[in-house]
Amino acid sequence: LPTTAIAVPSTVNSPVIDGRLRSLVITGAKGDTLEITYANTGTTTTIIAGEVQMHVSRDSVAATIPFVDAQIIKPGETQRFRVPMPKLGKGRYMVLAVVDYGGETMTAAQAKLEIR
DSSP states (O other): OOOOOOOOOOOSSOOOOOEEEEEEEEESTTSOEEEEEEEEOSSSOEEEEEEEEEEEETTEEEEEEEEEEEEEEOTTOEEEEEEEOOOOOSEEEEEEEEEEOSSSSOEEEEEEEEEO
């Protein structure tokens, strides 16, 4: 019988680029700090960049706060970032933290905020 060779890509040692935002919380004695926790859930070191967006509506952003730029995160490592809460007027906001970890997608976490 004739034999045919088929090339199958090996995934045994291929690095996995993956990350997750574990939490987004408001902290501080006066609720004046945002705390973002990110975990590198992949198998390779990544360089991340992230920001927090304060949305008034889907199409309107009241404030954008960068919280990390070019931070190296090793596989399995979890990193916590703290940023001051921006000065916002009374109203309801959707707080969205977004991290680009170099993968095919980005990771995000959101929370609702009401300022009275």
